[in-house]
Amino acid sequence: MSFSTYKTPSGFLLPSIHSAPPFFTQQPNAATQVVFTEQWTRLILAYARYRRLFTVRVEDAEVSGGEWDEVLRNPRINRRLMPGQLAHILSVMVSENLAMYEPAKQTRATLLYWRLPEEWAEVLYEWQVVNTGQLNTILTFYEISEPPVPSELSGIPQSLLRSAIAVLVKGGRAQLISISDGDGVRFFPRNAK
Amino acid sequence: MTLQRYTRSVDGTIPISALLYGDEDSYASQDGVGIYDGVQKSINHQNGTVYVTTHRLFYIDTTKPHSRSFALDLSSIVRTQYYAGLFTSSPKVTIYLTQETSEIMDSDETSESWLCEVCDFRNPPGSSPSGAKCALCGVPRSKAHSAAPIPPRAVSAPPSSAHLLSSSPPAPSAGRLKEVACPACTFLNHPALTECEICGTALTHAALPMKSAPSSRPGTPIPEGAGDENSMLRLSFRRGGDKALYAVLKRSLLGKAWQVRAKTIGQRTTSTNVERFGIDGLVRGVETSAQSAQLDMNDALKDLDALMVKAREMVRLAGELNERLTVVAGLNASSGGTEPDTATFIRSSLVQLGLQMTDVPVTLDMAHDEKRWYEQLARELAGVLQGTGGKNGIGMMRNRGIIPLDxxxxxxxxxxxxxxxxxxxxxxxxxxxxxxxxxxxxERTFHSSNLRVLHTPTYTPAAFAARLHGMLLISGSRTTLDIAQEENVPVGLVAEMVDEAEAQGVVCRDEAEHGEVSWWVNDFQGYVWDGQDT
Incomplete structure (x- = not known):
């Protein structure tokens, strides 16, 4: 009995465990369930990074036709992840700081940290310095998430961007500025202080 | 006329012993007897045999026994007279018959079956009218035989009764003298009534006879001629034997067996040795058996009580004996006495009898004995489980590896x-x-359900898990049912064992939507990511 990997139409290489039917069932055995949750977490983050997906909702497991179908369903073995199990996986991810509920105070939609806010901060800073060289100028959030030239930051949710900037502000490399049409940010050179 | 009024026709072709009531005895007989009806010779009864019994007097005609024979109830005889005969005149016995209380039945019912008034049971013949009781319900036979199914015989019935239109049942003809005529409608009422049966008018028992009333009005007819001559019969002994028969007749009359009979029946109703039939008999039988069961039970319980008392004494005695033995054992302990064996025997016997001594703890010696007992039981159980045939047949676990404790x-x-x-x-x-x-x-207990089973080494958790693992490795996945078939073990037991294997992480489940659970080898413990590189 061996399972094989599978390349989805979008080009993502699904791990072999994804073709094992038990992988889609909630296991009463806690140890087994931990292994499965771990693999699901890894799979969800990998797919999110591959497809640049920032959120996953419990609805994605309930209704087909979404961006997550390739992962949450396996029509080749006629299995799909049950919404309850997805909710369980998400709660584990939140508790491990691999995701956060967005908006807060609910458990049906999460923002995925396939990069941690600290990593995003680095990415943001590098992009700012290397790609634009616009130090000391003020950029709006819109300019960052919807740049004319697509970047790694394209489409980044505001809340994630805000926490990334918060990391930079803490390190003295950026300053949050309130301007008329929304918030803006000014970056400082790394050795400014 | 007297013959017709007082006698009943019988079939003389039947032997006389068959005509008797169950309680009737025949005493004497004499042939060559002629009958006088009143003072006249009765033409049809001039040569026959007369039988005297305790209850009746029979005349069986010699020439035409079938049609001319009759029987006369002794109870209707008031007195008799003996005439020794003179020259050509034969000796005669004159019988004077009662005019008032005779109870001549319409029909020859004693030799026929009769219907019970209460339950409609057709009773067999064989008992005199006064003593007859329904064999089914035990109700005495009614005097007024309204339900008697046999139509009155023309021979014995009064001629005028044939055209009766009375609403009352055909009443005994001789009882007419006391009937009371209603002053308003002239209906002849039964003397017991205080009101007219027809119109309800109060009756005066001293009422004058109704001269204007027609003689054939409703009611049984007044007997024609109530004179002395008409209530008299004569037996003419043409061949002698008159004295002997007369003596027997007198004795029968004095004995009044018909009355005795009625009295004894009345007394016997309370006695238990009377043969009974029907519902009455059944009810009585049930009562009797219940009574005797009750008595037996009381006796038995008394015995048990006595036994209990004895047992208590026994226990006390054994306790004392035990104490004494223990003391002796204590004294002999230093010198290596052998008494403890005896004490142990007494104690263990008491325990096995269920007679626990309250102040004596279960000792090690007793436990030792019990242990041996349990070991013997275990040996026996082993035979039952693994026997190879013989007395107990093939052992229960001969072909089965796992079996529930119950x-x-x-x-x-x-x-x-x-x-x-x-x-x-x-x-x-x-x-x-x-x-x-x-x-x-x-023995093995399943954790999830607390079900306890006995199993061979093949079904220890480890052995089963290993076997299951190998099976799933080859086949991919299996449902519980598949496994049960493969193992030849009941599904319930397999489910329990697989659950335990799952708890150990040997297998993992796959629940298809709305489908059965199938089991897979849990090889994901050390899974290495082989998907998209990140």
Whole structure:
């Protein structure tokens, strides 16, 4: 009995465990369930990074036709992840700081940290310095998430961007500025202080 | 006329003994007898045999026994007269008959079956009218035989009764003299009535006879001629034997067997040795048996009480004996006495009898004895489980590796037949079982359901898990049912075992939507990511 990997139409290489039917069932055995949750977490983050997906909702497991179908369903073995199990996986991810509920105070939609806010901060800073060289100028959030030239930051949710900037502000490399049409940010050179 | 009024026709072709009532005895007989009806010779009864019984006087005609024979109830005789005869005149016995109380039935019912008024049961003949009771319900036979199914015979019935239109049942004809005519409608009422049966008018029992009333009005007819001559019969003994028969007749009349009979029946109703039939008999029988059962029970319980008292004495005695033995044993302890064996025997016997001594703890010696007992039981159980045939047949686990405890207990007790074991005793035997079985049979409890089973080494958790793992490796996945078929073990037991294997992480489940659970080898513990590189 061996399972094989599978390349989805979008080009993502699904791990072999994804073709094992038990992988889609909630296991009463806690140890087994931990292994499965771990693999699901890894799979969800990998797919999110591959497809640049920032959120996953419990609805994605309930209704087909979404961006997550390739992962949450396996029509080749006629299995799909049950919404309850997805909710369980998400709660584990939140508790491990691999995701956060967005908006807060609910458990049906999460923002995925396939990069941690600290990593995003680095990415943001590098992009700012290397790609634009616009130090000391003020950029709006819109300019960052919807740049004319697509970047790694394209489409980044505001809340994630805000926490990334918060990391930079803490390190003295950026300053949050309130301007008329929304918030803006000014970056400082790394050795400014 | 007297003949017709007082006698009943009988079939003389039947032997006389068959005509008698059950309680009637025949005393004497004389042939060559002629009958006078009143003072006239009765033409049809001039040569016959007369029988005298305790109840009746029979005349069986010699020439035409079928049609001319008759019987006369002795109860209707008031007195008799003997005439010794002179020259050509034969000796005669004159019988004077009562005019008032005679009860001549319309029909010859005593030799026929009769219908009970209450339950409509057709009773067989054989008992005199006064003593007859329904064989089914026990109700005495009614005097007024309204339900008698046999139509009145023309021979014995008064001629005028044929055209009766009366609403009352055909009443005894001789009772007419006391009937009371209603002053308003002239209906002849029964003397017991105080109101007219027809119109309700109060009756005066001293009412004058109704001269204007027609003689054939409703009611049974007034007997024609109530004179002395008309209530008299004569027996003419043409061939002698008159004295002997007359003596017997007198004796019968004095004996008044018909009255005695009625009296004894009345007394016997309370006695139990009377033969009874029907519902009455059944009810009485049930009552009797219930009564005797009650008595037996009381006796038995008395015995039990006595036994209990004795048992208590026994226990006390044994306790005293035990104490004394213990003291002696204590004294002999230094010198290595052998008394403890005896004490142990007494104590263990008491325990096995269920007679616990309150102040004596269960000692090690007793436990030792019990242990031996349980070991023997374990040996027996091993035979029941693994026997190769013989008395107990093939052992229960000969072809089965795993078997629920309740089934074993039931099977063992069935095999024992007597001296059944309690579940608690059974459970105490189980720890000794592996020592006496080969392969060793052990007990196992499933955690999820607390179901307890006995199993061979093949079905230890580890062995089963290993086998299951191998099976799933080859086949991919299996449902519980598949596994049960492969293992030849009941599904319920397999489910329990697979659950335990799952708890150990050997297998993992796959629940398809709305589908059955299938089991997979849990090889994901050390899974290495082989998907998209990140």
């Amino acid at each position: 089934e074993v207990w039931g099977g063992w007790n069935r095999a024992r037949g007597v001296a059944l074991l309690t579940p608690s005793q059974f459970l105490q035997v189980l720890p000794h079982l592996p020592a006496y079985t080969h392969p060793a049979i052990a």
